[in-house]
Amino acid sequence: xxxxxxxxxxxxxxxxxxxxxxxxxxxxxxxxxxxxxxxxxxxxxxxxxxxxxxxxxxxxxxxxxxxxxxxxxxxxxxxxxxxxxxxxxxxxxxxxxxxxxxxxxxxxxxxxxxxxxxxxxxxxxxxxxxxxxxxxxxxxxxxxxxxxxxxxxxxxxxxxxxxxxxxxxxxxxxxxxxxxxxxxxxxxxxxxxxxxxxxxxxxxxxxxxxxxxxxxxxxxxxxxxxxxxxxxxxxxxxxxxxxxxxxxxxxxxxxxxxxxxxxxxxxxxxxxxxxxxxxxxxxxxxxxxxxxxxxxxxxxxxxxxxxxxxxxx
Amino acid sequence: xxxxxxxxxxxxxxxxxxxxxxxxxxxxxxxxxxxxxxxxxxxxxxxxxxxxxxxxxxxxxxxxxxxxxxxxxxxxxxxxxxxxxxxxxxxxxxxxxxxxxxxxxxxxxxxxxxxxxxxxxxxxxxxxxxxxxxxxxxxxxxxxxxxxxxxxxxxxxxxxxxxxxxxxxxxxxxxxxxxxxxx
Numbered sequence: 001x002x003x004x005x006x007x008x009x010x011x012x013x014x015x016x017x018x019x020x021x022x023x024x025x026x027x028x029x030x031x032x033x034x035x036x037x038x039x040x041x042x043x044x045x046x047x048x049x050x051x052x053x054x055x056x057x058x059x060x061x062x063x064x065x066x067x068x069x070x071x072x073x074x075x076x077x078x079x080x081x082x083x084x085x086x087x088x089x090x091x092x093x094x095x096x097x098x099x100x101x102x103x104x105x106x107x108x109x110x111x112x113x114x115x116x117x118x119x120x121x122x123x124x125x126x127x128x129x130x131x132x133x134x135x136x137x138x139x140x141x142x143x144x145x146x147x148x149x150x151x152x153x154x155x156x157x158x159x160x161x162x163x164x165x166x167x168x169x170x171x172x173x174x175x176x177x178x179x180x181x182x183x184x185x186x187x188x189x190x191x192x193x194x195x196x197x198x199x200x201x202x203x204x205x206x207x208x209x210x211x212x213x214x215x216x217x218x219x220x221x222x223x224x225x226x227x228x229x230x231x232x233x234x235x236x237x238x239x240x241x242x243x244x245x246x247x248x249x250x251x252x253x254x255x256x257x258x259x260x261x262x263x264x265x266x267x268x269x270x271x272x273x274x275x276x277x278x279x280x281x282x283x284x285x286x287x288x289x290x291x292x293x294x295x296x297x298x299x300x301x302x303x304x305x306x307x308x309x310x311x312x313x
Numbered sequence: 314x315x316x317x318x319x320x321x322x323x324x325x326x327x328x329x330x331x332x333x334x335x336x337x338x339x340x341x342x343x344x345x346x347x348x349x350x351x352x353x354x355x356x357x358x359x360x361x362x363x364x365x366x367x368x369x370x371x372x373x374x375x376x377x378x379x380x381x382x383x384x385x386x387x388x389x390x391x392x393x394x395x396x397x398x399x400x401x402x403x404x405x406x407x408x409x410x411x412x413x414x415x416x417x418x419x420x421x422x423x424x425x426x427x428x429x430x431x432x433x434x435x436x437x438x439x440x441x442x443x444x445x446x447x448x449x450x451x452x453x454x455x456x457x458x459x460x461x462x463x464x465x466x467x468x469x470x471x472x473x474x475x476x477x478x479x480x481x482x483x484x485x486x487x488x489x490x491x492x493x494x495x496x
Binding site (some may be wrong): 004024035040041046110298301 | 383385386388391393394395398399400401402403417436437439
């Protein structure tokens with residue numbers, strides 16, 4: 001199949017085929033890690049702009065690496081150092097990026113829907129790198145890629161997402177992506193951190209982590225996002241750790257011996273996950289980082305075309 | 314747009330005869346198979362390279378390494394196409410430094426695929442030399458590239474298309490000439 005979408009804004013409105021196209025393309029992109037020359041000529045002359053209204057280390061670095069390995073010129077704008085602090089409007093900033101020759105804009109914004117607005121206002125192609133508590137497609141795609149790589153398939157697996165589901169764009173994108181690829185999704189967390197209506201999406205909701213882990217093939221452990229939360233959603237980090245922390249002891253007691261553990265990072269060590277579990281061979285956090293570059297290379301490549309087809313052999 | 318089959322250029326025994334001849338020519342041109350390897354360009358160069366490898370092994374009693382090359386990320390039309398084909402894996406599980414690499418493809422046309430393949434190979438190592446084997450050379454080169462080993466030279470018009478069908482992919486061995494018809 002061919003990929004014909006202008007922008008990648010979320011997994012909710014993507015088809016199963018489109019998701020698989022990105023995952024299939026990411027697989028050969030990952031081969032660059034084992035090469036001595038980590039450079040492909042694919043995006044020569046293309047300009048990728050990272051426009052980040054929220055702090056980020058790995059997502060931004062990962063998109064930057066992905067663009068550079070494919071020979072694109074990558075510009076990084078973070079809001080703290082840009083004209084936005086002088087009061088430039090969102091749309092003006094976007095049009096400035098377009099005037100600078102941006103072919104692809106990778107945007108992270110604290111407001112849900114900002115990437116969609118950007119996609120409508122510029123001719124540049126837009127990739128959502130996280131919008132509020134809405135979607136984070138590149139993270140979900142790299143999670144899907146990692147599951148597929150470790151487990152061979154996603155169809156028929158049971159995946160448990162643990163933690164702050166309410167504030168998590170990673171959870172939302174994962175739920176849509178996993179369901180489209182045929183996985184059964186469970187979520188587990190304090191009742192205050194689970195949005196109402198999830199069961200209508202076909203998601204099984206648990207407030208008891210042991211029950212949610214029973215028989216699960218994959219556990220995706222979310223970060224407790226202290227910066228997004230209002231106080232009072234759960235009594236203390238210590239209690240959270242006791243009820244919802246992923247520990248080696250808990251895994252031994254209730255999880256399948258071959259359970260795969262994912263964490264989008266950065267982890268609050270000793271809160272949602274213990275350092276021993278992070279180092280456990282069943283935990284794929286380091287692979288997730290390199291898979292992230294491969295998936296983002298695939299996303300950039302699939303959006304790097306222009307108008308009109310030039311057919312050659 | 315529809316396509317009409319105009320002629321069969323090579324029939325089934327013709328395909329295997331051409332491969333046997335090319336295998337002999339590769340061995341002769343390189344005075345044996347020392348430091349020789351074959352790399353098939355996806356998609357239909359791959360089964361052709363495997364068959365050439367088996368044929369060379371049968372003649373010389375020495376196995377020749379065969380690799381797979383995907384050139385999608387090296388194409389020169391990425392920026393001008395509005396949609397992108399899916400990339401597939403390259404699998405060359407041997408070092409190509411100092412080797413003679415025979416690139417194998419089904420049809421040689423503009424030469425752009427071969428240009429991309431050579432660039433991709435150079436990023437993987439430094440071969441001593443690169444040679445090119447194709448089942449059909451249909452002319453219309455846009456780059457200064459020529460094949461070292463050719464199954465059949467076929468003069469064509471740009472409205473025509475040469476389709477190489479191979480049993481591993483298409484269930485039959487046959488090379489046909491088809492013509493695009495505007496509706």
